[in-house]
Amino acid sequence: MSLNRRHFLLAGSALGGGLLIGWGAMRPRQLLGEAALLPVEAGEIALNAWLKIAADGIVTVAVPRAEMGQGVYTALPMLVAEELAAPWASLRAEQAPIASVYGNVTVMVDAAPLDEHDHGLLAGAMRWTLERVGRVLAVQVTGGSTSVRDAWLPMRSAGAAARDMLARAAAARLGVPVAEIEADAGRMVHPATRRSLAYGELAADAARLDPPDAITLRAPAAWRLLGRPLPRTDLAAKTDGSAVFGIDVRQAGTVYVSLRTAPVVGGSLAQYDRVALEARPGVIAVVPMADALAVAGRTWWHAEQALQAVPPSFDPGEHGALSSDDIFAAFGAALDAGDGSAYEDRGDALGELHDADVLRAEYRAPMLAHACMEPMNCTVRLHEGAAEIWLGNQAPDLMRRIAATALDLDEAKVRVHTPLLGGGFGRRAEPDVMLRAIEIARAIPDQAVQLVYSREEDLQHDTYRPPALARFAARLDTRGRLHAWHNHVACPSVSKAVLGRAFPGLPLAGPDKTNLEGAMFLPYAVPHRRVAHSTVPIVPPVGFWRSVGHSFNAFFTECFMDELAGAAARDPIEFRLEHLAARPRERHVLELLRDLSDWNEPSAPGTARGVALHGSFHSIVGQVAEVSIDNGEIVVQRVTCVVDCGQVVNPDIVIAQMESGIVFGLTAALYGDVRIAAGRVQQWNFPDYRMLTLGEAPPIETHIVVSGAPPGGVGEPGTPPIAPAVANALAALTGQRQRALPLRAPG
Amino acid sequence: MTFTLAINGREYLVESEPEVPLLWILRDVLGLTGTKFGCGVAACGACTVHVDGRAMRTCTLPVAAVADKTITTIEGLDDAVGTALRAAWLSHQVPQCGYCQSGMLMSAAALLATQPRPSDAEIDRTLTNICRCGTYQRIRRAIHAAAATLGGAA
Numbered sequence: 001m002s003l004n005r006r007h008f009l010l011a012g013s014a015l016g017g018g019l020l021i022g023w024g025a026m027r028p029r030q031l032l033g034e035a036a037l038l039p040v041e042a043g044e045i046a047l048n049a050w051l052k053i054a055a056d057g058i059v060t061v062a063v064p065r066a067e068m069g070q071g072v073y074t075a076l077p078m079l080v081a082e083e084l085a086a087p088w089a090s091l092r093a094e095q096a097p098i099a100s101v102y103g104n105v106t107v108m109v110d111a112a113p114l115d116e117h118d119h120g121l122l123a124g125a126m127r128w129t130l131e132r133v134g135r136v137l138a139v140q141v142t143g144g145s146t147s148v149r150d151a152w153l154p155m156r157s158a159g160a161a162a163r164d165m166l167a168r169a170a171a172a173r174l175g176v177p178v179a180e181i182e183a184d185a186g187r188m189v190h191p192a193t194r195r196s197l198a199y200g201e202l203a204a205d206a207a208r209l210d211p212p213d214a215i216t217l218r219a220p221a222a223w224r225l226l227g228r229p230l231p232r233t234d235l236a237a238k239t240d241g242s243a244v245f246g247i248d249v250r251q252a253g254t255v256y257v258s259l260r261t262a263p264v265v266g267g268s269l270a271q272y273d274r275v276a277l278e279a280r281p282g283v284i285a286v287v288p289m290a291d292a293l294a295v296a297g298r299t300w301w302h303a304e305q306a307l308q309a310v311p312p313s314f315d316p317g318e319h320g321a322l323s324s325d326d327i328f329a330a331f332g333a334a335l336d337a338g339d340g341s342a343y344e345d346r347g348d349a350l351g352e353l354h355d356a357d358v359l360r361a362e363y364r365a366p367m368l369a370h371a372c373m374e375p376m377n378c379t380v381r382l383h384e385g386a387a388e389i390w391l392g393n394q395a396p397d398l399m400r401r402i403a404a405t406a407l408d409l410d411e412a413k414v415r416v417h418t419p420l421l422g423g424g425f426g427r428r429a430e431p432d433v434m435l436r437a438i439e440i441a442r443a444i445p446d447q448a449v450q451l452v453y454s455r456e457e458d459l460q461h462d463t464y465r466p467p468a469l470a471r472f473a474a475r476l477d478t479r480g481r482l483h484a485w486h487n488h489v490a491c492p493s494v495s496k497a498v499l500g501r502a503f504p505g506l507p508l509a510g511p512d513k514t515n516l517e518g519a520m521f522l523p524y525a526v527p528h529r530r531v532a533h534s535t536v537p538i539v540p541p542v543g544f545w546r547s548v549g550h551s552f553n554a555f556f557t558e559c560f561m562d563e564l565a566g567a568a569a570r571d572p573i574e575f576r577l578e579h580l581a582a583r584p585r586e587r588h589v590l591e592l593l594r595d596l597s598d599w600n601e602p603s604a605p606g607t608a609r610g611v612a613l614h615g616s617f618h619s620i621v622g623q624v625a626e627v628s629i630d631n632g633e634i635v636v637q638r639v640t641c642v643v644d645c646g647q648v649v650n651p652d653i654v655i656a657q658m659e660s661g662i663v664f665g666l667t668a669a670l671y672g673d674v675r676i677a678a679g680r681v682q683q684w685n686f687p688d689y690r691m692l693t694l695g696e697a698p699p700i701e702t703h704i705v706v707s708g709a710p711p712g713g714v715g716e717p718g719t720p721p722i723a724p725a726v727a728n729a730l731a732a733l734t735g736q737r738q739r740a741l742p743l744r745a746p747g
Numbered sequence: 748m749t750f751t752l753a754i755n756g757r758e759y760l761v762e763s764e765p766e767v768p769l770l771w772i773l774r775d776v777l778g779l780t781g782t783k784f785g786c787g788v789a790a791c792g793a794c795t796v797h798v799d800g801r802a803m804r805t806c807t808l809p810v811a812a813v814a815d816k817t818i819t820t821i822e823g824l825d826d827a828v829g830t831a832l833r834a835a836w837l838s839h840q841v842p843q844c845g846y847c848q849s850g851m852l853m854s855a856a857a858l859l860a861t862q863p864r865p866s867d868a869e870i871d872r873t874l875t876n877i878c879r880c881g882t883y884q885r886i887r888r889a890i891h892a893a894a895a896t897l898g899g900a901a
Contacts, residue, residue: 069844069880231840238845239833241781241821245846248780256775281764299775300784301767373785373793373846373879422783422846423879455786652840656885660843663881686790686877695871697883 031154032161032211033101038062045203047165048211049101050158051080053203057186059084060092064102064151065142066394067093067234068424069660070715071653072147074232076155078649079148082225083159083217085183086199093233095418096140098397103138105131106150111495113343113513115521116618142394143429143544145617145713148649152711160215162206169205170197220647229652234420245422246392247377251448254379255284256300257440258454260307261461262291264316264679265539269293272312280306287443294440300452319539320679324467327538327676328364331469331490340488340532343513344520347528352484353473359567361472361560363739365552367674368465368545369458371689374422376453378437382445386413387438392421394429398502402431405504406438425664426544430463431501459689460681463501463543464674466492470519470556480568482579484528487519487557492538494548501541514544518553518616518720523586524561524579540676546664547716550616554720555669555727555741558612562728563737572611572728573599585707586613589622589642596703597624597640604628607637610729612721617713619645623662625698625725627733634670634745636698636726641718643702646709654714658702661718667692669723673742750814754779755823765811769803770794772810773820781821781849785877792876795850796820802857802873821849828859831896835889843880850876855890864894 033049044060046052052060061077073093081091096102109130114123163183170188171178174195182189189196220226237243262268272293277286282302287294293312297303334340339350379390387407393399396416404411421428437451453461468491477483493512500506512535520531545551565575573594580587590613594600603609607628614621626638641658648654671690675682683689723741731737734746752759752772761772773779773796782805785793789804796805797819824833832855835841842848851874858865858873865873870887878886 067844069842071843229840231837234845235837235840235842238842238848239836239852240824241779241849243845244780245783247784248774250778250780299767299771301771301775304787371879373783373791373844373877375784421844423844425879452784455788656840656843656882659884660881663883664879667879685788686786687788691791691877691879692881692883693877694874694883694886697881699884 030101032158033099035207037097037099037101039097045207047162047203047207048158049099050155051084051162053199055200057090057198057200058092059086059090059199060094062096063093064096064140065147066095066392066418066421066424066428068142068394068421068428070147070657071232071650072142073234074230075148075649075653076151077233078225078230079151079155080159082223083156084163085185087185088225088230090186091233098140098400098416100138102140103134104141104146104150105134106146107139107141107144108134108137110144110146111513113516113520116615117521138397140395140397141429142424143426145715145717147715148711149618149713156217157215160217161211164212164215165206165209166199166202168209169202173197173202173205227648227651230650232653244419245374246379246390246419247374247422247452249379249390249419249450251379251381254448254450255296255444256298256303257294257296257449257451258300258303258307259292259294259436259451259457260312261457262314262317263460263681264314264320265541266317266319267291267314268317270313270315273310276310277306280309285444287440289439292436294451296440296444296449300450304454316679322539322676322679324367324676327467328469330536330538331467334490334534334536335469335471335488337534340534342530342532343516344529344531347484349484349486349528349530352528353475353486355475357475359474359564361563361739363470363472363556363559365468365555365741366672367467367540367676368668368672369462369674369683369689370423370425370427370545371459371691372423372425372427375455375458376427376433377451378434379448379450380434380437380441381448382407382441385409386415388415388417389434390417390419391434392419392424392428393434394421394424394426395502399431399434402502403434403438406435425546426548427463429498430543432463455686456684459674459683459685463497463541465545465551466494466538466542468552472556472560474560474564476564476568480570482524482526482564485526486530488532488534489516489519489553489556490534490536491515491552492542493535494542494544497542498544514549516549516553518550518614519557522557523583523615524576525582526579540681546661547616547719550614550716550720551665551668554612554614554616555723558614558721558724559727559737559739562610562724562731576613585620585644585709586615588707589613589620589644589705592703592705593622593624593640593642596642596701599624608729608733610725610727610732612724612728614717614721616717616720619643619712619714619717621658621717621721623721623725625722625729627726627729629733629745632745634726634730634743636666639698639700639722639725641700641702642705643714643717644705644707644709645712645714645717646707647711648704648706649711651704654704655702657714658718659700661716662700662722663692663697665719665722666726669726669741669743671742750810752810752814752818753816754818755820761810763810766809769796769805769808769810769813769818773805779820779822783846783849785847790877791847792854793847793850795853795876797853797857800857800860802854821853824852824856828856828893828897831893832856832859832889835893835896839885839889839892841882841885841889843882847876847878851878851886855886855893859890859894859897863898865890
């Protein structure tokens with residue numbers, strides 16, 4: 001096991017099969033945090049910032065990430081429970097408060113535009129620097145498929161440290177040497193005298209002890225919980241209506257608010273009829289803003305009805321003529337204008353690609369909305385110089401800072417609650433809805449104000465997955481192997497857009513890896529390759545969308561790989577394998593996929609298979625889709641998925657995330673298309689922003705590779721391969737290559 | 748107007764305009780927030796409850812239309828079918844974010860009440876609710892599992 005978290009670890013060595021961890025430069029307090037950080041109820045004792053133990057033995061773990069369906073309320077407590085030797089049934093999850101000990105360092109390190117396989121000096125220095133930055137910023141972000149990776153050492157360490165303290169407390173109580181104490185299923189046992197004490201009986205004594213100077217983490221062979229499909233902690237409440245999402249927050253005297261935002265970005269509120277609005281039943285307040293109008297009502301429906309009956313009008317501003325075609329024309333012009341800035345440039349791709357036998361193709365991907373099932377919402381109460389905010393969000397510390405700035409309050413006067421998220425997908429990393437709710441709450445002080453976006457507002461005022469345009473040129477050598485590869489992508493910078501909103505005033509320069517992630521550092525061997533980017537800002541706001549740049553770049557690159565396989569007259573899987581000699585993990589995924597998908601068996605009449613392989617977020621996923629065309633619609637009959645995500649914490653959650661990523665990506669591949677005309681988003685609700693339904697969802701078989709690699713992400717890597725797998729199957733079925741999403745059934 | 752609503756075996760007196768959809772009476776007046784708002788146009792099914800045993804999407808269902816009827820929401824889904832479905836939902840680890848699952852369970856329960864052993868095609872036709880997390884194949888398996896449990900007990 002390699003340890004490169006040097007800020008956290010100076011010493012890491014194998015001992016007795018386990019992993020000995022000295023705290024090194026990082027004091028225990030910095031890693032384990034202060035127990036006093038955790039709010040406790042009667043009978044609960046916190047042993048550090050990550051866990052508390054109740055008198056009845058219930059262990060509550062502070063989860064520093066948001067539960068948005070991806071299973072962090074289960075996977076992260078499993079890390080603690082393993083080392084604590086607590087029975088799984090005694091574990092509970094609770095949202096961690098805001099504190100620097102919970103900061104996400106991994107997401108910062110991942111922001112570097114580096115090849116995951118580059119372990120050179122420069123790459124190492126860059127990662128080390130970013131890790132230091134990450135520790136200082138301590139941003140509590142849920143995203144980038146980093147939750148398990150970031151928690152992997154700290155949360156196991158927290159469990160191990162607590163176990164050590166409980167063992168010492170037991171030794172003292174029983175009057176025996178601590179070396180004779182064993183932890184077993186929530187009890188500290190002294191086998192020689194057959195005496196034992198439950199954790200709940202020991203927690204108070206343990207809390208008075210110092211954390212250990214060093215801890216030993218269990219060796220994988222000794223794991224009792226990690227790697228098992230343990231049941232999730234959050235599901236019972238999600239089957240009886242008791243789970244509380246942000247939209248379910250109910251405070252005494254809440255007023256419910258609906259909103260109309262200027263349909264054109266940069267537009268402004270022109271006219272509204274306050275008297276008529278106030279005369280509508282159930283209307284409590286009318287709040288005009290520069291670019292929007294809000295109505296507060298007795299129920300949300302009363303507010304929304306008033307806006308429907310007495311709609312405001314808006315001036316479009318300068319972007320009232322914008323169309324999707326304009327955006328793609330600007331991308332095309334940027335690609336025409338020059339070679340862009342290369343993030344990867346090896347050999348002499350441009351020099352090798354001027355001959356006649358060059359294969360060229362242009363691919364495009366549309367703008368997409370997140371369409372979380374829980375419409376965007378935020379509840380705010382401003383009272384006596386303090387703010388209380390309930391917001392399903394992916395970055396509570398950022399939200400608090402941004403709210404405090406907006407309200408000109410000290411951060412200590414702003415409380416941000418993070419209820420469950422009814423979907424996140426990157427949308428809930430954004431502060432826009434909160435800022436809007438704050439703006440409205442300032443006009444309705446001392447009351448809880450719940451702003452809920454209608455589905456129309458949600459779809460038309462998103463921070464969209466950007467559209468993108470890519471041009472490829474490639475040449476095969478005489479053996480049919482890739483000789484030169486040039487890919488030039490035009491799209492806006494997602495990171496700069498997101499960071500610009502999160503940290504207003506922060507100077508943003510330098511490369512943005514999100515544009516080219518999934519396009520650069522591909523695993524395939526190509527002697528001459530250039531992957532370049534042209535940043536083209538667009539008017540509609542763009543943001544993180546499940547798998548970000550991978551979501552379009554995987555479609556571009558894996559479809560073009562199939563085109564090249566066709567040009568080489570090779571089987572698509574064999575062609576890829578021929579370029580993966582130096583990449584055993586990718587090879588293994590593909591070979592397994594070939595077997596499990598019956599790739600070499602003839603497909604049923606009227607169906608065809610397509611493959612895609614894509615690495616993202618430190619995991620590798622291969623998928624084969626089997627498609628047919630039925631009544632003029634593309635039907636995906638079956639999907640086979642192989643994932644190598646390194647060390648698995650909970651295999652059932654990995655499988656669920658693959659299923660989830662595939663349905664999310666398939667919905668986009670078949671239907672997703674947010675279009676702009678006259679400056680306005682044309683889609684308005686689910687009828688015309690279509691979602692895959694149960695009857696359209698293919699059976700998905702997922703196989704997990706046990707690779708021994710460190711943990712990789714799983715929340716996003718399932719999404720990128722499905723669009724190219726389906727597109728490749730469709731090309732095989734119809735003989736026609738589609739180079740734009742969403743895919744269409746021919747004729 | 749005052750309406751008497753029979754919800755989950757309890758009677759509620761509600762003062763409301765007749766056209767207010769049941770969804771908002773449940774959520775914003777009575778505090779029964781298990782029933783969810785998803786689209787407002789009866790397209791996603793997150794707001795599904797039972798009205799006299801039938802699955803109804805409540806975001807477009809006026810309160811006046813349900814005044815004399817028996818209403819069951821997710822909070823009150825505790826009959827044999829509901830219990831079997833919940834158990835299957837847990838054993839198949841169906842929910843992810845969970846937001847659509849109240850509506851899914853209510854739709855599934857109404858299906859099993861009329862069709863104790865539904866085919867895949869019947870599930871496809873009935874469960875038209877939207878889930879963004881992609882829990883669909885687990886929902887299908889859990890419905891079949893609950894049907895088997897109920898059939899075995901009969």
